[in-house]
Amino acid sequence: MDRSPTPKLNRRDFMKATIYAIGGLIGVTLAIPAVAYIVGPALTKVTQNWIKLGAIDKIEENTPTLFKATITDQTGWINSQEEISVYVLTEDGQTYTALSNVCTHLGCHVRWNPDDSEFACPCHNGVFAKDGSVISGPPPRPLDHFQTKVENGFLYILRG
Amino acid sequence: MLIRLGNWLDERFDWRKIWAAIFLRKVPHVNWWYTLGSATLFVAVMQGITGILLTLYYVPTPDHAYDSVVYITTQLPGGWFIRGLHHWGASALVVLVVLHLLRVFYFGAYKYPREATWLTGVALFLVVVGFGFTGYLLPWDQKAYWATTVGTRIAGVVPLLGPLILRIMRGGDELTAVTLARFFGVHIWVLPACLAALILVHLYLVVRIGISAVPEKGEKS
Numbered sequence: 004m005d006r007s008p009t010p011k012l013n014r015r016d017f018m019k020a021t022i023y024a025i026g027g028l029i030g031v032t033l034a035i036p037a038v039a040y041i042v043g044p045a046l047t048k049v050t051q052n053w054i055k056l057g058a059i060d061k062i063e064e065n066t067p068t069l070f071k072a073t074i075t076d077q078t079g080w081i082n083s084q085e086e087i088s089v090y091v092l093t094e095d096g097q098t099y100t101a102l103s104n105v106c107t108h109l110g111c112h113v114r115w116n117p118d119d120s121e122f123a124c125p126c127h128n129g130v131f132a133k134d135g136s137v138i139s140g141p142p143p144r145p146l147d148h149f150q151t152k153v154e155n156g157f158l159y160i161l162r163g
Numbered sequence: 164m165l166i167r168l169g170n171w172l173d174e175r176f177d178w179r180k181i182w183a184a185i186f187l188r189k190v191p192h193v194n195w196w197y198t199l200g201s202a203t204l205f206v207a208v209m210q211g212i213t214g215i216l217l218t219l220y221y222v223p224t225p226d227h228a229y230d231s232v233v234y235i236t237t238q239l240p241g242g243w244f245i246r247g248l249h250h251w252g253a254s255a256l257v258v259l260v261v262l263h264l265l266r267v268f269y270f271g272a273y274k275y276p277r278e279a280t281w282l283t284g285v286a287l288f289l290v291v292v293g294f295g296f297t298g299y300l301l302p303w304d305q306k307a308y309w310a311t312t313v314g315t316r317i318a319g320v321v322p323l324l325g326p327l328i329l330r331i332m333r334g335g336d337e338l339t340a341v342t343l344a345r346f347f348g349v350h351i352w353v354l355p356a357c358l359a360a361l362i363l364v365h366l367y368l369v370v371r372i373g374i375s376a377v378p379e380k381g382e383k384s
Contacts, residue, residue, distance in 0.1 A: 033209075033248075036241030037216055043240040079220070080227065080234035 014044060044079065051163030056089060056101070059158050062079065067092045067115050067122075067133055074162070089149065089160060090122070101149040101160045102135045108142040122146065130139060167248040182379055184370065191376035194271070200369070201262035203249065206256045207358065210294075223302070223347035228303035234293050236332070254296055272375040280368040284329050287361045297350040303343060313339055 012020075051119060056070040067090035076083050090102040102122075104112050110127035124132035130138040135146035149160035192203050220239065222231045235242040264284065268275055273281035300311040315338070319329030334341030 033212070036244045037212075039240040040216060040245050041219065042240075043242070080230035080238075094362055 026139045040153070049163045051161055053152065053159040054087075054162050056091065056158045056160055059153055059156055061089050062093050062096075062099070064096055064156070065092075065094055066117065066120075067132075069104075069115065070158075086163075088112065091151075091158060099106070099158060100134065101151045101158070103147040103149065105147065106142060107137075107144045107146060108140070113146065175247050176295060177189055182242065188370065188373065192372060193374065195375055196266045197256065197374065199259060199266050203256065203259040203263050204362070204366075206252050207291075207362070209248060210252050211254060211355065212353075213245050216245050218351060219251055225302065225303060225343060228301065232302045232304075251334060256291055257295055260288050264288060270375065271378055274375075276372055277368070277375065279368050280372065282363060283365045283368065287358065287365060290357050290361060294354050294358075295352065296352065297346040300343060300346045301350065311342070315342075 043072055048078040054072050054074060056072055062068045069130060070089045071086055072089065073086050074082055076085055088104040090104060092100045092102065100112055104114070104122075106113050106126065106128055106129050108129050109126065111124050113122040113124045113129070113131060115121075116123050117132075122133070122135070124130070124140070124142070127141050129140035129142040131142065131146050132138050135148065137143075149162065152159050152163075206342065217235065220231055221230060221236050221243075232246070235246055237243070239245050267284065296314060299314075300307045315329050315332045318332055319325045320327055330336060332342075333339070
């Protein structure tokens, strides 16, 4: 390759550059859809919708009342049914606080303990007050709240 | 920095010598027909990549197979592209393998000392056909179901052993969930293992012995 006195692009370097260019082009056209394909399900937005929990006259004042609701979700190609549990608290019979039963530490389900008047998580001893605030243990933040509304005597929560 | 890293690795792996042995070996003056082997290898690698991607979502059971394929094709971003590549790549691979085989045959490139290269090539051809046959069932649609019904029945007409072969292929008398699961297992584990091993030997022989020159008129062999 030293035979050429001019520093022009020689045949070998031209072929090399062409091979790298075509290879790179093929790589990119494959890599972009592949990445989109892999992360796709992680990027789909969760749709918000109101879920009917139950009649408000079932809610006792000043103590969290457990409601269960079955919701249908489209997960991948499967229509799956999931049961969610929500604790509803009211102090005046007018405004309602709906608390998720999912512990903010690592996602176990908390349970209302009427004797101690607190929510307890069985996994790592996280303890929450009846309004959802952390009393003790590892949870980093209070229990999640759902937005609520009342229609025709029924309580709804906004999920999503 | 990169050069120093390259040198550091070369001291330990000796990869430059390996690279030179594979890519900088002397080859005879050949023509475009000699690119069919590389083309086959390229499509085979593409099939591997797209196939691995498809297994991220595909589920090989009768109640999920078809729905998961529809999900891949219609719901996932780029899913139609990945599956399309795998689908058309399958046909392309068979075509390329056959053309490559014909090239070697008509140029007499299977002769001494390349008999082992030829034989591993024939085995690779059979593996590719096996890929096509097992992969065809996986979408679990009408075409897949009936094609495999017919295909396994054809295997069943072998004298004496036929009925046993059919039962082994289907995993029973009928085409069921067992059939789908074993076709999937063969398609993504057994055949890829065979393919990888055979390609390794095939390519080793190509590098070790070198490729044949274009035969000339009046040449004695």
